[in-house]
Amino acid sequence: MKILAIEDNKELASSIYDYLAHENYICELAYSASEAREKLLFYSYDCIVLDIMLPDGNGLELLNFMKSEHISGSILIVSAKGALDDKIQGLESGADDYLTKPFHLPELHARLRAIHRRKNLEGNNIVSFKEIALNTNTFELKIHGKDLDTTRKEFELLLYFLVNKNRVLSRQAIANHLWGDYTDNLSNVDFVYQHVKNLRKKINQAGGADYIDTIYGLGYKFNTH
CATH class of the missing domain: 3.40.50.2300 (Response regulator)
Structure with missing residues (x-):
């Protein structure tokens, strides 16, 4: 948050x-x-x-x-x-x-x-979409009911995607949201790519689908369609 x-x-x-x-x-x-x-x-x-x-x-x-x-x-x-x-x-x-x-x-x-x-979050501390469930109280992520080990930034990144489903989020917007407004002064925000890549990989290895689309030149979108 x-x-x-x-x-x-x-x-x-x-x-x-x-x-x-x-x-x-x-x-x-x-x-x-x-x-x-x-x-x-x-x-x-x-x-x-x-x-x-x-x-x-x-x-x-x-x-x-x-x-x-x-x-x-x-x-x-x-x-x-x-x-x-x-x-x-x-x-x-x-x-x-x-x-x-x-x-x-x-x-x-x-x-x-x-x-x-x-x-x-509609009053809930559990945010879910299909096989994905996040507990915002305990910061636990489950895929198909099984715990998935993530960093706090990966958890917050996935939550940010879920709250903004089907919206294109720029790398700069993601950087600002997860690391603060000072990222405006950075020459690039390529580190966002690595965090998205790591999150995708962990979800995939746990048997989850890849809902995160790369929108070239713009950013990323959590696609529910």
Whole structure:
């Protein structure tokens, strides 16, 4: 899961980043509304942690900006204790959940997982397609009911394909999703090819079909047809 935390308190932002990175999530930070708008326009995120009070604007205005630009992603609003009006307005504007400061990082993690399951995985922690089944709680992959040993990146790659079935995903989009936005600065993202190759090989050796099509010049597509 790839997360953007929009938080002007750099100490809290750093704590969120460290905690989520320790849980093997890709986390990007934005310390202002203007920085957040730029990231949201150029990159995609599974979940956005949105602080209401920002130095150059209100988080609710940023929420409306995301709606107007048709920017997808689950939204978890965080704000000071007692800001009931912000909570109501945020939820009515399309936020998925609300967390009051101060909060414990494990609770933030649990809320993010819950809204991601609810919005992208139909509320399930088991994501399956034909002979493939992924458990997003335990990060176990089964092919025909038998465990398949994969790296965390291979698991996340397959999950990314399954959530985006029949959509062409560029190598750059895959790199950004699994390794972070800094990959924009790399001269190439050929390492994506190797991860896709390894994943295909493992699934094939376990008796699974190859659903991942290479779309030359564009990227890859998990083909269900």
